[in-house]
């Protein structure tokens with residue numbers, strides 16, 4: 001026993017030689033500084049919605065019809081209205097996500113973030129008559145090979161589509177009808193395509209939620225998210241617990257879950273991808289840094305110290321209000337002619353961050369008032 005005491009004392013001395021109180025915090029500090037905050041996806045979650053510019057994804061629907069005229073949406077006002085309403089419904093969900101279920105679970109540590117700050121813009125609805133693609137899906141269910149063929153033929157090799165329509169658009173392939181709704185994506189975090197079956201069936205039965213639920217799930221995959229239901233698939237995030245299907249309402253579960261809610265970790269991963277930090281889905285986010293949107297001014301106010309540990313692309317000006325400090329640790333992209341206005345008593349720190357003109361020119365838009 002006495003020997004053990006002597007040994008443990010020697011061990012402590014060898015670990016903590018001398019300045020114990022100074023040495024340990026210094027060690028922790030340098031370890032933290034070596035980790036780039038801009039590389040952590042959790043820092044991309046829109047915890048303060050007004051500080052996170054909305055990211056709008058450009059999408060296009062490709063409806064594959066059959067020469068018989070049966071079993072698919074057609075180019076008529078009612079069908080087009082349904083497809084447009086689907087996007088509206090998705091945007092209303094993305095702007096008002098419900099709390100994660102089961103509510104009051106101690107395993108759910110994520111705060112409730114109602115506004116995802118992600119939206120969809122429907123650019124075009126294409127109708128392609130192609131019995132092969134239509135029937136392929138109908139017979140064999142979801143077949144990614146057929147979708148890749150459709151994407152190549154009707155998008156990449158189509159001379160009528162411009163560069164933005166080809167490469168800066170997420171293509172939504174809607175196949176022939178099928179009794180159940182289902183979907184797949186071209187890859188995790190990938191912009192090429194999402195494909196769906198069974199939408200027309202849902203439409204005929206007046207059940208749009210059947211298609212929108214699976215849409216938000218597949219959109220999650222396209223934005224870098226993986227399945228989350230237990231216990232096999234709960235690996236990507238640990239802030240939303242791990243529940244069986246039907247117990248959770250997370251978008252990355254499957255039927256019979258309701259597929260509506262997202263956690264802070266998941267929103268961080270989605271924004272990380274949409275910022276172009278992983279995958280290529282960031283290519284479909286609409287952002288024009290060469291035109292200033294005066295309506296989209298971001299206000300940092302209310303006093304205190306706000307820290308931006310993720311890059312931001314602002315469409316408009318930035319205003320720092322009195323008594324409020326903003327520290328920018330990552331890249332801040334301003335639109336051409338965009339200004340940062342700092343009111344008396346406000347403060348901005350840009351180190352090690354960086355402010356750039358996204359349009360390519362110089363930027364000198366700092367104003368003190």
Ligand SMILES: [Zn+2]
Nearest residue numbers: 217218221227
């Ligand atoms: Zn899935």
